[in-house]
Amino acid sequence: MVSEKNETRGTSDEGRICPVAVVVGSDSDMDAMQTCIDTLSGFSIKAVVRIISAHRTPQIAAEFAESAAKKGIKVIIAAAGMAAHLAGALAARTSLPVIGVPLISAGGLEGIDALLSTIQMPPGVPVATMAIGKAGAKNAALFAVQILALTDKNLRDKLAEFKNAQQQKVVEKDSAPRSCLPPERRGGTQKAHASKHKKDT
Secondary structure, X not given: OOOHXXXXXXXXXXXOEOOEEEEEOOHHHHHHHHHHHHHHHHOOOOEEEEEOOOOOOHHHHHHHXXXXXXXXXXXXXXXXXXXXXXXXXXXXXXXXOEEEEEEOOOOOXXXXXXXXXXXXXXXXXXXXXXXXXXXXXXXXXXXXXXXXXXXXXXXXHHHHHHHHHHHHHHHHHHHOOOOOOOHHHHHHHHHHHHHHHHHHO
16 A cells, blocks of 8 residues: 555555555545455555545546546556445546445445445446455455456466465365264264164164
């Protein structure tokens, strides 16, 4: 994540160009989107992180979207809750790919309101919409990495390693010895069998 002094320039503290911007509509969205930032960091990608409201700061949102490409940003991830128009508002002002993450907000409709606001874009203004909440935040980061990997062999190799690691985790869990019954039921079942056997004898 870049520092506040470098946010407007789209560069990291070391002067590196940050290819991904993570934009949230409120500071309360940062908890869910930390998953996104951490996932990007796992691929050695530092994100430009901004708090911009499509409704309360519409001019700032427009200026950010219009200048993002000039700052070296290649993908924008936008997350918001309730009437989540942030991703669409940014997509309307840039030709960069925009990934939308609908979030759950207090007083909202458990994220369904944000999902519909993000995904129901008119023809000609696409937004790649992820799942609601932290799962969508992580997938947004991975989708951004996949986009960047089209022209970056190093990222392609890291993605292959990531997918192989995911696969290996599932294989290991599948190979682990386990009972068909949950632990809390195993003892009761064994006792019942023992009792029945005693009666039969």
